[in-house]
Amino acid sequence: MAKILNLFKNKKQTLDERLKNIQDGDIEEREQFISEYTPFIIKTITEVINRYIETENDDEYSIGLQAFDEAITKYDSNKGKFLSFAKLLIRNRIIDFLRKETPSKSNIYFEDTQDADEYISLSNREDDFTESYSIRKELEQFQRELKLFDILIDDLVKESPKHIDSRINAVKIARHIVENKKIKQQLYDKKKMPVKKITSSIDVSNKVLKRNRKFIIASVLILDGNSEFLKNYVFGVEGR
Amino acid sequence: MVYKGRVIKEEKNYIIVLTKDCQYKKIRKKGQSQLGKEIIFLDEDIINKSTVRYGLVAAILLLIVTTAMFAGINFGLINELNTYSVVGLDINPSIEFRIDDQGIVRKVTALDEEGKDLVNKQMIGMEIKGAVTLGINNAIDKKYLTSDNDTILISQVNLKDSDNINIKNSVIQSIQETTDVQNVNLVYIESDKESFKEAEKNNMTAGKYEIYKKVAQNDDNVSIKSIKDMKVAEIAQNHEEIITTLKVTDFDEKQQSDKNSNNENDEDNNSDKDEKHNKNKEKNQANNKDRLKNNFEDEDRDDDDIEHEMSEQKRNNKNQDKDYDQEDDKYEEDDEDDNKERNKQKGKNKRYKKYKCNVRNKDDDEDDEYYENDEDKDNEDNRDDEDKDDEDDRDNDDKDDEDDRDDKDKDYEDNRDD
Structure with a gap:
């Protein structure tokens, strides 16, 4: 009380x-x-x-x-x-x-070259730059791969499952596809989701596959790709 | 709620972020590029498409509302503002005219289904008396106004004051003059704004509403709707005392007293009109015929013909020029005898001239006369024998013909210029 x-x-x-x-x-x-x-x-x-x-x-x-x-x-x-x-x-x-x-x-004084050298060496900007450059490269790669499946990142904003549970489920399906080589190969070859094979090997409905097609494909690409930092975001849902 | 996410796409107005829980979010762009960076953002940064959609819907709604309002102002309000008087015509069917300060019909509304039969589009822009009579004539044509159903109720409500809308007499007069129905009971009611407003609410004319008021005084059981649906003639039968007080007595008396004379007058008028009409018709027909003729003649001429004639004309002109030169020399040697012959010839040529004058434009006549005279002279000078005169005549005839044709050509060209 x-x-x-x-x-x-x-x-x-x-x-x-x-x-x-x-x-x-x-x-x-x-x-x-x-x-x-x-x-x-x-x-x-x-x-x-x-x-x-x-x-x-x-x-x-x-x-x-x-x-x-x-x-x-x-x-x-x-x-x-x-x-x-x-x-x-x-x-x-x-x-x-x-x-x-x-x-x-960010400011480099060219009037005094010696000082400028000092500034540049002092700043940790360079590392930062190379890192962000590689990340950008990876992002471009990701977008290119999505385009093969006719998916834009903008589509993912609209068509991703809103609820966390359905997202977890979708990532689970993606993980299943990545681990099952046959299904994965078929997906890459035909650029289409092999719905029958997936439904026969894992307990999901056609509806879920259809509705979350783009999100699942994107997740597959991330999990199967070599961009570690993107993977982290999918792992976040998987609870790894 | 605080989100952490990686910027995975940058566009002009937004960036897309992949959050820690694997959501793709579209958020507002801020400052310089942060592509590939993990950022912290808030709920308020997320661009929610639903809000955009609601905004769009709201904007569209606003647009519709405002346009509707403007339309209302344009068609409704301005019409209302320009309406100086409302004239109702009930026979049942009922129609209503809105007229402006000049007594011109601005709007016609049918107050019931049958009323639509009485409405002509051309009523808009007509003077009110014309429109009313047109409506009545339509009613006669459509058999709404018959010997059984013979009462017309006209009501007038002046919404604003204007000198030009004291239309009662002119309307009554015009009904007398131009409608074919005799023994019509005409009821004319001048009503006020209040009644008009009430009537408008019930979708009936002010006249009917006035009658309803009068009837309701005596009889409590009467409903507005029953009056509205009743034909005016029926009301007149059922509530004779009311109608008789409102009747246009002048109209009746005039009609009866003037019946015979009026009819005659009407007939006279009609016959006069008919005559005029016929005359006009004849004129028109004649004009048309002329026009047709001209057209045919014009059409018959081919371009080749015209060219041919042109060359002939030139030749003639050249000859004439030569002749003039000779003629100047010979003029002095002329005898009196020749003069006589010349006069004769002139007499003949005058005929041609007259004929030509009819065809030619006035401006051309003077020059032509000059030419003709010269031609005559030179004919006489060159050929002394009278026997040859016939030939000359023939030549002249030919020339005249050609001239005529030239004239026609000119006319043709004039027409084309027109």
Whole structure:
């Protein structure tokens, strides 16, 4: 009964009251609060840097989180609303960070060649570039293969199974095709799904195959291809 | 919800991301290219095709609504604004005319199925009296207005004031003059806006509504619909007292008193009209015949003929020129005897001239006369013998013929220029 009341209370708590609790030292509540507001933090960072946050290079994200945390500690309810304060703080911290980062990353001074050499060697840009280049190559390959089956990536957006369970099921079928050489060969040769062979060897209905044809073929191509980073996304569903 | 995903395709306005749980998502593009990068994005970044679709549907709906509104303004409202008066015609069938400040019909509506038989498209743009009589004549043609069903109800509602829409008398007069039916009971009601609005709600004319009001005063059981569906003649029979008070007495009396004289007048008028008509017809026929003739003559001429004639004409002209030169010299040597002969010849030639004058344009006549005279002279000068005059005549005839033809050619060309 007390729990229910507490839940009820929590819901009713205003932002200011919650912040006061956190400021008083409720660490659990603090973590809860931050995870609740991550979309807000991400949104603010994205606005400032004018592109999506990249996970490989998530300094911005951690700086944003730190700034938000700082905002919680520094907040004074008499000086205005919390969210606008937090936004301001995140923005300032990110801008400060970008100012520090940019000279070493993208600006090369040709006036002083020696310095320039230094800058280039200091920056880790080159690795980043080669990696993204290979990824791009792999993506192009993926698109080309899809085109053989007359599939565009845009089609996948529209025709992928929406529900996670049906996606898992579809990936299962894809895995079955990849592991069954005969079926796979037929698929590559005829550019068509050998529906009969699949239904006879695995328990699926024609309807599922037909409806998720494009998604299954794309998954087969990813699983059978040599792009490790794309595979990761399919493995994510398979739970590997 | 926070998503993590790899950018696998970039387009102009969007990027496609493969998320950690193997979903392909289309999201908004932000900043420079991030192809191949794993990014963090939010729900609000996802381009949801359904929202686009709803937006599209909403836009289409808006478009339809606005166009409908404009159409309403164009066809409905402006019509309403221009309507100065509404004239209803009930025989049952019922029709309604909307007229503008000049008494011109702007809109005709049939208030029932039969009413459609009375409506002609040409009514729009007619003066109201013409349109009403046309409607009545249509009713006669279609046997709606017969000796049994002989009551016409005309109602007028002035929505706005204008001097030109006091049409009552002109309408009545025109009905008297131009419709064939005698012994018609004509009821003319001038109603007001309120009644018109009520009537419009019930899809009937203001006149009928006025009658309904009058009938309802005496009889509570009467419904609007029964009155609406009843023929005016039936109402007149059932509720004689009301109709008689509203009847256009002038119309009746006039009709009866003027019956004989009126008929005669009518006949006279008709006969006059007929005569005029016939005359016009004759004229037209004559004109047509002339036209036909010309056409035939024109058509008979081939281009070859024309060329041939042209060359002949040239030759003639050359001869004439030569003759003129000679003639100048010989003029002085002319005797009085020759003059006499010349006069004779002139007399003959005048006939031709007259004939030619009829055909030729006035402008050409003077020049032609000059030529002809010269020709005459030179004929006389060159050939003294009277015996040869006949030949000359023949020559002249030929020339005249040619001239005539030339004239026709000219006419032909003129026609073509026209």
